[in-house]
Amino acid sequence: MKRMIEVEDTGIVFPSGADIERMSELAQEWLGLIGEDPGREGLLKTPERMAKAWAFLTKGYHETLEEVTNGAVFEAEGSNMVVVKSIEYYSMCEHHLLPFFGTVHIGYIPDKKILGLSKFGRITDMFARRLQVQERLSIQIAQAIWEVLEPHGVGVVVEGQHLCMMMRGVEKQHSSTISSAMLGSFRDDPRTREEFLALVRQGKVL
Numbered sequence: 001m002k003r004m005i006e007v008e009d010t011g012i013v014f015p016s017g018a019d020i021e022r023m024s025e026l027a028q029e030w031l032g033l034i035g036e037d038p039g040r041e042g043l044l045k046t047p048e049r050m051a052k053a054w055a056f057l058t059k060g061y062h063e064t065l066e067e068v069t070n071g072a073v074f075e076a077e078g079s080n081m082v083v084v085k086s087i088e089y090y091s092m093c094e095h096h097l098l099p100f101f102g103t104v105h106i107g108y109i110p111d112k113k114i115l116g117l118s119k120f121g122r123i124t125d126m127f128a129r130r131l132q133v134q135e136r137l138s139i140q141i142a143q144a145i146w147e148v149l150e151p152h153g154v155g156v157v158v159e160g161q162h163l164c165m166m167m168r169g170v171e172k173q174h175s176s177t178i179s180s181a182m183l184g185s186f187r188d189d190p191r192t193r194e195e196f197l198a199l200v201r202q203g204k205v206l
């Protein structure tokens, strides 16, 4: 991807526009504020590591739908449902800047256009790698597929566990959240929606 650069020897990419130097300065200040000594040996490189990690975790801000789909839209006959399920994601909640993570399930009914299968994961990451709430993540993925493919319908189900509810706050370790976004026939036709949800449920308890 043009606007990404690689961190030496790691294979990790972060946006070339990210101000790593300034982010490192702020991270160093932050370490002091939480009661640490930013000058102790173990923390000397931490501000820069933190800046690079955060640039990666929020790289979705620097990506566009056009870039991530890379023209992989193909002509196709038929209008049978396609489901890509159990796409893992990691995101950061916008309230506490703590991770939430889980899986995304995507279904659509094509109208002459299909999308390269890997692109569903790339679209998921483009929106997950930003500050999010789970509900918006679900809707943004559905709308992106709607925009790119102009299909008869799209359904997205997102499952997530939120560390802000587990390691702090209400401290509930076993709750998980399911959110969904349904567009076109997935919203208007209960049978289409049920077919999608049955395929998502297959092999698991949902």
Ligand SMILES: Nc1nc2c(ncn2[C@@H]2O[C@H](COP(=O)(O)OP(=O)(O)OP(=O)(O)O)[C@@H](O)[C@H]2O)c(=O)[nH]1
Residues within 6 Å of the ligand: 093, 094, 095, 132, 133, 134, 135, 162, 164, 165, 168, 169, 170
């Ligand atoms: N709807 C929704 N809420 C979220 C998400 N991630 C975190 N939250 C919630 O955002 C809310 C913020 O509530 P506040 O009362 O303003 O913040 P808080 O005092 O830190 O809340 P607690 O987490 O209950 O301690 C909490 O209920 C979180 O559980 C999400 O993806 N979707």
Ligand SMILES: [Zn+2]
Residues within 6 Å of the ligand: 093, 094, 095, 096, 097, 098, 162, 164, 165
């Ligand atoms: Zn949170």
